[in-house]
Ligand SMILES: [Mg+2]
């Protein structure tokens with residue numbers, strides 16, 4: 001936004017849970033690219049958030065990695081595919097953070113409701129937490145956001161991401 005000779009940039013982000021928010025969550029892990037089904041309207045809605053000045057950041061628990069259900073190559077392939085869809089539509093995902101741990105085997109700080117993935121995003125992109133929003137479909141997503149000082153919006157699993165004008 002240009003305001004006379006000065007430009008004011010508010011560094012704000014929309015943090016997004018992945019499974020059940022971006023793509024259909026069958027209540028099991030997404031173990032391959034072919035199982036990754038983007039929910040209707042997601043690309044259009046994310047473009048609106050991007051155009052509203054929000055950096056888009058994915059924060060996703062992928063405990064199936066710790067359980068050996070799939071590999072990091074699969075996770076990277078899924079994220080690369082989704083990034084391609086976004087780029088085709090004229091915007092980008094700034095970063096995909098994923099936690100590869102599971103509480104059964106390793107007590108990390110990144111698995112939500114841990115807030116480390118969100119805190120990394122806030123730091124790496126020099127964001128103002130109070131200007132950021134997280135959208136997730138589980139209470140642990142919201143708890144992670146609150147721990148990081150970010151407003152959380154809980155939606156129903158596999159439903160619809162609210163548009164900026166609906167929540168801002
Ligand atoms: Mg989810």
Ligand SMILES: [Zn+2]
Nearest residue numbers: 099108110111
């Ligand atoms: Zn972790």
